[in-house]
Amino acid sequence: MNNDPNLAGKIAVVTGGGSGIGRATALLLARHGARVHVADLNADSAGDVARAIEAAGGSATAHALDVSDPDAVEAFAAKVFATEGHVDILHNNAGIGHAGNIEAITVEDWQRVIGVNLLGVAYGVQAFIPRMLKQGRPASVVNTASQAGLVPAARMAPYCASKYAVVGLSEALNAELSKRGIHVSAICPGIIDTPIVSSGIMRGDMAEIHGRISSFYAKHGASPDEVAQAVLKAIDKRKLIVGVPRRHVTLLNLLHRLSPRLVQPFARNVDRLVRRG
Numbered sequence: 001m002n003n004d005p006n007l008a009g010k011i012a013v014v015t016g017g018g019s020g021i022g023r024a025t026a027l028l029l030a031r032h033g034a035r036v037h038v039a040d041l042n043a044d045s046a047g048d049v050a051r052a053i054e055a056a057g058g059s060a061t062a063h064a065l066d067v068s069d070p071d072a073v074e075a076f077a078a079k080v081f082a083t084e085g086h087v088d089i090l091h092n093n094a095g096i097g098h099a100g101n102i103e104a105i106t107v108e109d110w111q112r113v114i115g116v117n118l119l120g121v122a123y124g125v126q127a128f129i130p131r132m133l134k135q136g137r138p139a140s141v142v143n144t145a146s147q148a149g150l151v152p153a154a155r156m157a158p159y160c161a162s163k164y165a166v167v168g169l170s171e172a173l174n175a176e177l178s179k180r181g182i183h184v185s186a187i188c189p190g191i192i193d194t195p196i197v198s199s200g201i202m203r204g205d206m207a208e209i210h211g212r213i214s215s216f217y218a219k220h221g222a223s224p225d226e227v228a229q230a231v232l233k234a235i236d237k238r239k240l241i242v243g244v245p246r247r248h249v250t251l252l253n254l255l256h257r258l259s260p261r262l263v264q265p266f267a268r269n270v271d272r273l274v275r276r277g
Helices: 020-031 043-055 070-084 107-133 157-180 204-208 210-220 224-237 246-258 260-268 270-276
Strands: 011-015 035-040 059-064 089-092 139-144 182-189 241-244
Touching (some): 011 020, 011 107, 020 035, 020 059, 020 089, 035 070, 059 070, 107 157, 182 224, 182 246, 246 260
Parallel strands (some): 011 089, 089 139, 182 241
């Protein structure tokens, strides 16, 4: 018996949809019948994903979008609603990687990481959710956070700050909106083999091992398809906080919830694990 959700007739929006988790999610939602609006800073990447969906018999539209620009996100939402009339699934996924010792990090780093990873989600929320509340049908919002939004890591303060905030934002919004027909989830990926590390901002000691970090993620990272499946399950089963893959996230998250001090040794030594490969 096939228990996979049928998304025929549903409209989905995926930001950061041109690569990695966003690409995998856009393709999966389309395979289940959704019409997908694929948005990405890289217009060519978004177009490639939309064409792949169309080639497989699905329906998609590509958009160039900088989620750190609130006016652009508002215009994007207005365009989607003008075209479709409603949105059933919003995946606020766009994000950037960042690591570095605090003395090597710049104010511009903080602004960029918070601007994309946190405010990019907030702008998506502000542009889409008020419209979704008026559409007269239930909807799902999925925000991509991180294992680093549940468990700290040294030399990742800006990234952790942005992702912890996305988890809190998602929990608060779900408390507010779940009885009004909109369910909000936070997806918290662990080590995933995506371009976020190779294209991320690295400073100080972390810049010196950038290549090793990328190799570590390529060797040990789970497939973004696994995260896409978790996104689909969060939508279907109305999950709130989803760590994926569970083998990466669950134990550390439980230890952190029991006592934040218990995970401090791990947090201090993340880079040593990477150096060992």
